[in-house]
Amino acid sequence: MTRPIIVFDLDGTLVDTAPDLMDSLNHCLDVGGLPQTDAIGFRSYVGFGGKVMIERAYAAQQRALEPDEHDRLYSLFMDHYGVNIPGKSQPYPGVLMALDRFTQAGFLLAICTNKTEGFSHKLILELGLNTYFAAICGQDTFAFRKPDPRHLTETIAKAGGDARHAVMIGDSQTDIDTAKAAGIPVVAVDFGYTERHVREFEPSKVISHFDELTLDLAQRLIAAGQA
Numbered sequence: 001m002t003r004p005i006i007v008f009d010l011d012g013t014l015v016d017t018a019p020d021l022m023d024s025l026n027h028c029l030d031v032g033g034l035p036q037t038d039a040i041g042f043r044s045y046v047g048f049g050g051k052v053m054i055e056r057a058y059a060a061q062q063r064a065l066e067p068d069e070h071d072r073l074y075s076l077f078m079d080h081y082g083v084n085i086p087g088k089s090q091p092y093p094g095v096l097m098a099l100d101r102f103t104q105a106g107f108l109l110a111i112c113t114n115k116t117e118g119f120s121h122k123l124i125l126e127l128g129l130n131t132y133f134a135a136i137c138g139q140d141t142f143a144f145r146k147p148d149p150r151h152l153t154e155t156i157a158k159a160g161g162d163a164r165h166a167v168m169i170g171d172s173q174t175d176i177d178t179a180k181a182a183g184i185p186v187v188a189v190d191f192g193y194t195e196r197h198v199r200e201f202e203p204s205k206v207i208s209h210f211d212e213l214t215l216d217l218a219q220r221l222i223a224a225g226q227a
């Protein structure tokens with residue numbers, strides 16, 4: 001029998017990493033002599049990995065980056081963020097129970113994130129969540145990344161799942177666009193990192209707590225996707 005699969009985004013969905021990502025981004029702004037960002041700015045920079053985040057944070061302060069400077073700042077960011085993992089980052093309320101619920105029901109679980117694969121593994125390991133996931137695929141796992149739907153479909157394949165029996169859970173337009181392009185139902189959490197409310201991107205369902213991610217909801221979305 002095909003095991004259904006739930007694929008989670010990481011930053012802003014499974015784990016609240018904003019305090020640590022912001023610390024590292026602010027370190028990079030500091031180095032360039034720029035003022036620190038706040039939580040609102042951060043939400044408009046995150047979603048496509050650290051390199052894009054730095055570029056956007058600099059651009060927001062009218063500073064274009066030469067490739068060399070951009071590379072140097074990115075490497076500073078990676079060093080600063082990497083040594084600190086897991087830092088202050090915590091799974092969102094209800095995550096552990098949801099992972100247990102779906103594991104016990106026979107679902108496969110996986111992560112599809114635009115964080116690097118190495119940092120994602122480290123974070124999940126440090127938080128004690130590594131045993132739950134059949135695959136953790138980052139921005140550098142394949143030759144493509146979200147919103148390219150192949151990042152999601154290849155994550156599912158790597159986990160041993162089937163895209164026709166899958167649901168994506170995410171916090172951003174990137175996640176919703178990716179899942180839609182792959183023809184996979186998508187549940188959006190409304191507590192993550194997005195400039196505009198996730199409902200505007202028309203996911204299959206919006207939830208405000210992981211307790212709302214029930215077996216019944218996942219099964220219904222998968223069944224509707226197959227209709």
Ligand SMILES: O=C(O)COP(=O)(O)O
Pocket residue numbers: 009010011012046047048049050053112113114115
């Ligand atoms: O780190 C980012 O920019 C985005 O990461 P995510 O895909 O896990 O949300």
Ligand SMILES: [Mg+2]
Pocket residue numbers: 009010011012013047170171172192193
């Ligand atoms: Mg996210």
